[in-house]
Amino acid sequence: MKRTRRVKTQPAIKGQLPADPVGQRYVNRFYHGFHAIIAPVPLFGASPDWRTINYRLQPSQLWELHQDNTKLVGIRFDTTTLYATIDLDTGGDYHNLESVKKIKAALENIGIVDVVPSQSSESGGYHLVLPLEEPVHSFGLACALQQTLTDAGFQVRQGHLEIFPNVKAYCPDRPTDFNAIRVPLQAGCKSFLLDDELSAIGNDVSTFLDHCDRAAYKQDLKHLNKAIEKAYKRHVKEKYRKKTSQDAEKWRRDWEKIIATGWTGFGQTNEILPVIVGYGIVFLRLSGDDLVDYAVSTATNAPGYLQYCRHQHEIKTRVLHWMRCSERNDYYSAYPSYPQRLEGTFSATFAEAIAFRGHTNTKNNIVTFERCDRRQEMNLERSLKAQRRIQVVVQTLEWNGGLPDGATNRAKLIREAYKQRFNKSLSQETLxxxxxxxxxxxxxxDPWIENSCEDCQMGDYAHCAGTSAMTDELKNAQNPCQIDEYEHSPYMKVLCLPPAATAPQRRVAAEVTEFRGESERGTQPPPAVKTPTLNGKPQQSETTPSAIINADPLSDAAIEEIKRATRLRLQAGAYANKVLQEYRLMTGRFICGSERSSLLKIAKMQFYLDSECNSLIAEALEWAAANPGCLPFTLETAFQERGGS
Known part of the structure; x- marks a missing residue:
């Protein structure tokens, strides 16, 4: 069974219709009564003297002007339209048959499969009429036509190629009109209907309308309406983007000025290379090897490069570093463009791909393992640094007067001290x-109390097997070896403890604290306690609290040696990180995983070996004996063995 095509009923033309049936068919498609333009027929080669009519033009008046040999008439477009026209002026770039065929091929992509060509006037210009069977949104149709032709390589510009209805400007104060175009096949302007080869057929209006009806029936309106919707959304996005075009141009000029100035002194390589790389990404849309070649060429040809740049021997490595840094962190993207959201939204993207907080999503977004490992590594490093700073602040406050009992007051004091000491803000969430x-x-x-509060057997001293409760005296007890008014830095707090060889066991430590509490109240000390045995053999002779208290403390020289070793260990960590960064630059790649850990350890051991500290040298030699071939260590040998291979 043959399906019949459903034709939408057209709205009736308001106003006085022409008496001629052909005129009624004509104004039913080509009519808009407001702000029409008229002009007398000019001499050959002269331009018409158009003027706008400020009153509404009736349909019958339009047909009367159309049939007048001495007048020219043009109309504008309403909110909806049944046709569009592409104007190709004589002498323009597209006034030829080849361009007309390319325009037809491009229009088929949006559902316009047939056009009706005509000669607009005696000058020989072409009007490609695009008739439609149903009215469509005029502005949306204008956006679709302009974007389609622009994407096909045509330039919409006056004197060459113009579109009616046009993409008119928006005015918030008053409505704006579409541009006016002369109506087709007027009697006084030598307009003709053309065939597909742009040869004249005739100037009969009825034949022209028949061609328009056949072409309108062929159009794919469903496809066209979808194209109009997409084109309108694209137009809105481009219009919004154009608001920042002035800032973008200023940004571009500033970067071009920096690149043109080049080096003016030493120490500017890491300031100029990011600009060159960013300019290539943002404004030249370069990436990969093309970006590297551009950046190297631009940098080496910049003024002052030979005189001031001290990275000439590794300029390509430095460019690779900045390019990968920019791409890895998404510093720049091609202008104009929109940032990539791995999870569709900002919050989902950065919760999943950066913070790794366990966000789940049904999307199967792929993130490279290298990026994941590095971000996890960076997060772990930040976390450890924050914890170390909090520990330092808490210990400092503890030694300088104690911590408040309340959680709120304690947190407030810690945040203030953290800010004062490290010049960094500590958020409540991190705390x-x-x-x-x-x-x-x-x-x-107190670490002494922490060691003494574990389960142990103490007989009559308030502890029994399997019990972790502590008496009030035990909770308030302090390190028996504490020295009053001892004001060393927080991380040296443990130095006032006895030597490891004579340090009391946890059980004895608890007894000492109990003894101190009793002695302060004037009671007698408890009798001597025997230490536990292992396999039936006593581990130590009888030990009294007084013997423990009178144990020889560390000498001043030993304490200074431990302090010096501690400082050198801290410096070794910073030195190892510096060596790792230099090794990255030499090899031009990122170091992560077991290779990173191994390189950091070797660099630390080499620092110990060169520190002239006996304890650290001994530790380094012991490690070197367990790991032969690692020491001595230099960047050159490491590069030859690893990076150079």
Missing amino acids: HKYLHLWHPTRYVA
């Missing part, structure tokens, strides 16, 4: 991640 470092119910204020 609450590490409650075990400061919270009254989680943090153990």
Whole structure:
């Protein structure tokens, strides 16, 4: 069974219609009564003297002007339209048959499969009429036509190629009109209907309307309406983007000025290379090897490069570093463009791909393992640094007067001290991640008490097997070897303890604290306690609290040696990170995983070996004996063995 095509009923033309049936068919498609333009027929070669009519033109008046041999008439477009026209002027770039065929091929992509060509006037210009069977949105149709032709390589510009209805400007104060175009096949302007080869057929209006009806029936309106919708959305995005075009141009000029100036002194390589790389990404849309070649060529030809740049021997490596840094962190993207959202939205993207907080999503977004490992490594490093700073602040406050009992006051004091000491802000969220470092119910204020509060057997001293409760005296007890008014830095707090060889066991430590509490109240000390045995053999002779208290403390020289070793260990970590960064630049690649850990360890051991500190040298030699071939270490040998291979 043959399906019949459903034709949408057209709205009736308002106003006085022409008496001629052909005129009624004509104004039913080509009519808009407001702000029409008229002009007398000019001499050959002269331009018409158009003027706008400020009153509404009736349909019958339009047909009367159309049939007048001495007048020319042009109309504008309403909100909806049944046709569009592409104007190709004589002498323009596209006034030829080849261009007309390319335009037809491009229009088929949006559902316009047939056009009706005509000669507009005696000058020989072409009007490609695009008739439609149903009215469509005029502005959307204008956007679709302009974008389609622009994407096909045509330039919409006056005197060469113009579109009616045009993409008119928006005015917030008053409505704006579409551009006016003369109506087709007027009697006084030598207009003709053309065939597909642009040869004249005739100037009969009825034949012209028949061609328009056949072409309108062929159009794919469903496809065209979808194209109009997409074109309108694209137009809105481009219009919004153009608001920042002035800033973008200023940005471009500033970068071009920096590149043109080049080096003016030493130490500017890491300031100029990011600009060159960013310019290539943003404004030249370069990437990969093309970006590297552009950046190297631009940098080496910049003024002052030979005189001031000290990275000439590794300029390509430096460019690779900045290019990968920019791409890895998404510093720049081609202008104009939109940032890539791995998870569709900003919050989902950065919760999943950067913070790795366990966000789940049904999308199967792929993130490279190298990027994931590096981000996890960076997050872990930041976390450890924050914890170390919190520990330093808490210990400093503990030694300089104690910590407040309340959690709120304690947190406030810690944040203030953190800001004062490190010149960094500590958020409440970060502080609450590490409650075990400061919270009254989680943090153990004294390591001596922490060691003495584990389960042990103490007989008559308030502890029994399997019991972890402590008496009030034990909770308030302090390190028996503490020295009053001892004001060393927080991380040296443990130095006032006895030597490891004579340090009391945990059980004895608890007895000492109990003894001190009793002696302060004037009671007698408890009798001597025997230490536990192992396999029936006593591990130590009888030990009294007084013997423990009178144990020889560390000498001043030993304490200074430990302090010096501690400082050198801290310096070794910074030195190892510096060596790792230099090795990255030499090899031109990122170091991660086991290779990174191994390189950091070797660099630390080499620092110990060169430190002239006996304890650190001994530790380095012991490690070198367990790991032969690692020491001595230099960047040159490491590059030859690893990076150069």
